[in-house]
Amino acid sequence: MSIPLVLPMAQAVLNRDAEARDDSELFDKLWLENETRIIVLYKGKTLIQDGHLKLLTTEQATAGKYRVYLGRTTVDLADQKIGTAVVLSVLSDNAAKAIEPDESKWHELRRSGAGLHPRDAALFTQALAIHNWHETHQHCPNCGAITVMQQGGWSRLCVSEDRQLFPRTDAAVIVAITDDQDRLLLGTQGSWDQNRWSILAGFVEAAESLEAAVIREMKEESGLLVTNPVYLASQSWPYPYSLMLGFQASVDPSNSPEDIRPDGVEIAKLRWFSREELKAEAKDILLPSKISIARSLIEHWLGEEVISATELNG
Ligand SMILES: [Zn+2]
Numbered sequence: 001m002s003i004p005l006v007l008p009m010a011q012a013v014l015n016r017d018a019e020a021r022d023d024s025e026l027f028d029k030l031w032l033e034n035e036t037r038i039i040v041l042y043k044g045k046t047l048i049q050d051g052h053l054k055l056l057t058t059e060q061a062t063a064g065k066y067r068v069y070l071g072r073t074t075v076d077l078a079d080q081k082i083g084t085a086v087v088l089s090v091l092s093d094n095a096a097k098a099i100e101p102d103e104s105k106w107h108e109l110r111r112s113g114a115g116l117h118p119r120d121a122a123l124f125t126q127a128l129a130i131h132n133w134h135e136t137h138q139h140c141p142n143c144g145a146i147t148v149m150q151q152g153g154w155s156r157l158c159v160s161e162d163r164q165l166f167p168r169t170d171a172a173v174i175v176a177i178t179d180d181q182d183r184l185l186l187g188t189q190g191s192w193d194q195n196r197w198s199i200l201a202g203f204v205e206a207a208e209s210l211e212a213a214v215i216r217e218m219k220e221e222s223g224l225l226v227t228n229p230v231y232l233a234s235q236s237w238p239y240p241y242s243l244m245l246g247f248q249a250s251v252d253p254s255n256s257p258e259d260i261r262p263d264g265v266e267i268a269k270l271r272w273f274s275r276e277e278l279k280a281e282a283k284d285i286l287l288p289s290k291i292s293i294a295r296s297l298i299e300h301w302l303g304e305e306v307i308s309a310t311e312l313n314g
Helices: 018-022 026-032 093-099 109-115 118-136 210-222 275-284 293-302
Strands: 037-041 046-049 066-073 085-090 147-150 155-158 163-165 170-178 184-189 200-203 226-237 242-251 267-273
Touching: 026 066, 026 085, 037 046, 037 118, 046 118, 066 118, 085 118, 109 118, 118 226, 170 210, 170 226, 170 293, 184 210, 184 293, 200 210, 210 226, 210 242, 210 267, 226 293, 242 293, 267 275, 275 293
Parallel strands: 037 085, 170 242
Antiparallel strands: 066 085, 147 155, 155 163, 170 184, 170 200, 184 267, 226 242
């Protein structure tokens, strides 16, 4: 009944080539390779052309604020041969304007990602997550001193304490809850557009297991006790650097119908959807973006892909 989970942004399109990161001449060497390609980011946005990332040559990419070595391609990416080195260059205002002055050509992952080839979406995701970490870790979280980039952009060093800092990944659970009739629970957030529905999610707290986080978050957001959380798949969500861990869980039979109670803060409305209802109503409701794990989990339960108002509205 269910269909395979399709997670565009979870594709490993690069060999991260970690052993090369300690080479002090890494970027000089990469710049000597004609094939090296640059993904540029400006205010978290990149250049997109015809559904693909616009990767620049080393000559086209003027000096940016900083660079991160992302790795070498393991698949054909943007018509480059396998093994092509890919570097993230984060641009200053002036550098970005020199490359592309038209602001409308710069795209956000969460707005434009669904129109991207999955391999390009995966690369954009990796670039954005490491960018977001650098942007927020210019100072040491322990002593407040300046930190400097190391290891090709995969760590930072606190200059005061000689303390090495590594990129953070914040774990979040996202859960497809079903009831005894195999209906799926969808919620709508108060801050969202009318008629936008998704499954529920929340961050894992300190020293909490994933299973406990599923049960706590679902209780907080829906009022329902869920049981038997089963892990399905994970995918990065680089806002700012989360890892979404997808689960399915069942509603415990001890819940009464009155227990279902949106928290009123994050979740404004909750509703059980049968497969027939979701298929019939999909064109009129906004489902999560096609690149999100939320959408994958919904369609996995549904047993087929659907077109929702999200896609119809472009
Ligand atoms: Zn420090």
